[in-house]
Amino acid sequence: MTSxxxxxxxxxxxxxxxxxxxxxxxxxxxxxxxxxxxxxxxxSRIGDLWLDNDLIGGDTVQPVLDPLLALATxxxxxxxxxxxxxxxxxxxxxxxCAELVQxxxxxxxxxxxxMWVRARFPSPxxxxxxxxxxxxxxxxxxxxxxxxxHD
Numbered sequence: 249m250t251s252x253x254x255x256x257x258x259x260x261x262x263x264x265x266x267x268x269x270x271x272x273x274x275x276x277x278x279x280x281x282x283x284x285x286x287x288x289x290x291x292s293r294i295g296d297l298w299l300d301n302d303l304i305g306g307d308t309v310q311p312v313l314d315p316l317l318a319l320a321t322x323x324x325x326x327x328x329x330x331x332x333x334x335x336x337x338x339x340x341x342x343x344x345c346a347e348l349v350q351x352x353x354x355x356x357x358x359x360x361x362x363m364w365v366r367a368r369f370p371s372p373x374x375x376x377x378x379x380x381x382x383x384x385x386x387x388x389x390x391x392x393x394x395x396x397x398h399d
Contacts, residue, residue, distance in 0.1 A: 258296045259285065261312060262334075263304035268365045278303055279311040286312065286326065294328040298358070301335035301344055309335075313344060320351035331355035 258273045260266075261282040267273060274289075276282035301309050319325050331353050335341035341357055348355035 256295045257289070257292065258298070259289070259294055260298045261303075261309060262298065262300040263302075263307070265300065265334075266365050279307050279309060282309070282312045283315065286315075290326070292327065294326065295330070297326075297328045297331045299331065299333050299335070299344060301333070301337045301340040308340070309344060313347060316353070317347060317351045320353065325352060328353065332358040334358040334360070 258271060260273045260275045261279075262275070263277045266275070274285060276285045299309050299312070303309065316326055331348055333341050333345040333348070333355060334357075335344065345355050345357050
C-alpha cells in the first residue's frame with residue numbers, strides 16, 4: 249500500500265526544461281538516466297510522470313517507453329497516477345501518448361507551455377568564449393527541493 253506522500257512523487261524526463269513553480273521533482277536528462285531512475289522507483293507510486301520525446305544529442309524517450317510498455321504487457325505496469333507527454337515534437341508526442349494509452353497507462357498530451365523554464369546548466373569555464381555543452385554527469389543547478397538524477 250502506498251501513502252499519499254508517495255503518490256505526490258513527480259518525475260520529469262526532459263533535457264532542457266524545469267518547472268517554473270519550483271515543485272519538488274526527480275529529473276533525468278537522458279534516456280539512460282531515466283531508465284535507471286524509473287527502475288529505482290519500481291514499487292513506488294509516481295504521481296506525475298512528465299515525458300519529453302526529444303532529448304539531448306539525438307536521444308529520445310523511446311528507450312524509456314519500451315520497458316514501460318513491456319511491463320504493461322506482462323501485467324505489471326509502472327505504478328503511475330498520470331503520464332503527461334509534453335514534447336514539442338507533435339507527431340512523436342502523439343505517438344508516444346497513443347502507445348502508452350493502448351498499453352493501459354493514464355497518459356495524455358500536455359500543451360501547457362507556460363509552466364516551464366529553461367534548465368540552468370553549469371557556467372562555462374573561465375576564459376572560454378563559447379558555452380560548454382551540458383554533460384549528463386554534471387549536476388544541474390535548480391531549486392533545493394529538486395533532485396536531478398545521475399548514474
